[in-house]
Amino acid sequence: MTAIQWSDGAPIYRQLKERVIAMMLDGVLKPGDALPSVRQVAAEYQLNPITVSRAYQELADEALVEKRRGLGMYVTEEAAKKLLFNERERFLREEWPLVLERIMRLGLTAQELLASDVKAGTQ
Numbered sequence: 001m002t003a004i005q006w007s008d009g010a011p012i013y014r015q016l017k018e019r020v021i022a023m024m025l026d027g028v029l030k031p032g033d034a035l036p037s038v039r040q041v042a043a044e045y046q047l048n049p050i051t052v053s054r055a056y057q058e059l060a061d062e063a064l065v066e067k068r069r070g071l072g073m074y075v076t077e078e079a080a081k082k083l084l085f086n087e088r089e090r091f092l093r094e095e096w097p098l099v100l101e102r103i104m105r106l107g108l109t110a111q112e113l114l115a116s117d118v119k120a121g122t123q
Contacts, residue, residue, distance in 0.1 A: 012051050016041070060073065062082075063079075064082065
């Protein structure tokens with residue numbers, strides 16, 4: 001894991017969970033990979049082990065990781081597909097309506113949006 005800036009806006013266990021999810025979506029953590037141990041994460045980020053355990057437990061409750069007795073926590077085979085589906089659904093439900101509203105307010109056309117994407121991608 002890389003350096004994390006904790007914000008006051010959400011509980012740290014939730015921020016840690018979101019960080020692990022981002023690592024899964026980015027392919028840093030792949031199916032079958034072991035998560036760092038609770039003790040290791042707690043020591044590295046100066047967190048209470050209970051905080052780390054709670055984040056890991058939520059990941060397990062969502063079947064994104066599985067506990068292997070005596071071995072630790074591992075990313076499940078279906079984690080990437082499940083996360084991508086969930087993130088797409090959340091984007092369409094929560095973020096896209098706001099983006100669409102802004103696009104309409106600014107009077108942008110699909111052609112203008114696609115042209116700006118091409119420009120951004122070539123820089």
